[in-house]
Amino acid sequence: MTIHIAILGVGRWGVHWVRNFLQHPDTQVIAIVDPFRERLTQCQKQFKLDEQQIILATEWETIRDLKTLDAxxxxxxxxxxxxxxxxxxxxxxxxxxEKPLTLNPDECRTLTELAKQQQRQLFIDHTYLFHPAVQQGQQIVKGGKLGELRYGYASRTHIGPIRQDVDALWDLAIHDIAIFNHWLGQTPNRVQARGKIWLQPEKGLADLVWVTLTYPDGFEASIHLCWLNPDKQRRLCLLGTEGNLIFDEMSPTPLIWQQGYVQPQGELFLPAGVSTSVIEVEKAEPLGRVCHEFIKAIQSQQTPSIASAQTATQLVEILSALTQSMQEQGKTITLK
Structure with a gap:
């Protein structure tokens, strides 16, 4: 059965949805909506779209009643x-x-219930959880190869793009929080954040954010977020007693397992057993996997947990608590 799809929004990321669903064997894109006519025109030229087959509209209301529309x-x-x-x-x-599902946990919960009532799939694009390196990393952590976990850290920085609707926390942090939660198999119960505002003080949007997540077992993770840093980083590390696991999206070998420990020698502690192993990772576009799993979810009426509204709500709850922490000068916020 062919799933007929409308895509709402063809900005910097939206065009990738168009590309993937145009190529998917079980889908047909029947409408594209964007309030900016120039984006629709660019999209039409880029993918050589036939307006006789695909509606290009500037308003959702124009296509919301299409009888053939499925998703x-x-x-x-x-x-x-x-x-x-x-x-x-x-x-x-x-x-x-796309993530976040909304900017308010209560709205997330309302949408979750509505999807259940309507018996429709509400599938959220937590793209990194579909990344082959992240999925492979989760298996390594789950298998206990890192030993007893000690702490984690991540950096997500670049010079732009600068958002005008949300701050660097809401723009960037959800990716690393999702990965930490997925690898650890738990969600933080205490969070803390501090931010710095330079570009848009009138809007109160932080350009730099430092995040600390504390999990129920005492594990702590810190995250550095900035959209004013020329040094582009997309790096996350989990360190344990038997070594550490590094996911570096910018590296040609994105998943690395480093082993090593320190040995007492008199009053000194010297490195020992140091080695680095490249973990082989399947070559696949994460967004393509998201599209494929969305169609499977419609066909099977089962949403994978990593894309569920429940997971999305948890992440929005964490981001909301971190925002509260920033507003209260880095106060530690306890999550229920």
Whole structure:
């Protein structure tokens, strides 16, 4: 059965949804919506779209009643997610939404219940959880190869793009928090964040954020987030008693297992057993996997946990608590 899809939003990331769903054997893109006509024109030229077969519209209301429509991809700013997804679910459509699901945990919970009532899939694009390196890394951690876990750290920095609707925390942190939660098999119960604002003080949007996550077993992870740093980093590390696991998206070998320990020698501690192993990772585009799993979820009526609304709600709860911490000058916030 062919799934007929509408894609809402064809900005910097939205065009990748168009590309993937145009190529998917079980889908047909029947409508693309974006408020900026120039984006629609660019998209039409890029993919050589036939307007006789694919509707190009500037408003959701133009296509919301299409009788052949089965599912929508919501690739619009997060502030618009709640109203669009609510309407789409009421119309009886399956929904694939970019992260975060919304900017409010209560809205996430409402959408979760609505999807259940409508018996429709609400599938959230936590892209990195579909990355082959992240999935392989989770198996290594689960297998106990790192020994007793001690701490974790991550850096997600670059010079731009600068968002005007959300700060660096909401723009960047969700990726690393999702990976830490997935690898550890738990969610933090205490969080803390501090930020610095330079570019948009009138909006109160932090350009630099330092995050600390504390998990129920005492494990701590720190995250450095900045969109004003010329040094582009996409690096996450988990360190244990038997070595550490590094996911570095910018490296040609993105998953590395480093082993080593220190040996007492008199009053000194000297490195020993140091070695580095490259973990072989399947070559696959994470976003392509997301598209494939979304279609499978529609066909099977089962959403994988990593894309579920429950997982999405947990992440929004964490981000909301981190925002509260920043607003209260780095106060530690306890999560229920």
């Amino acid at each position: 929508v991809v919501v690739a619009t700013p997060a502030s618009s997610h709640y109203s669009l997804i609510t309407d789409a679910l009421h119309q009886g459509y399956h929904v694939l939404a």
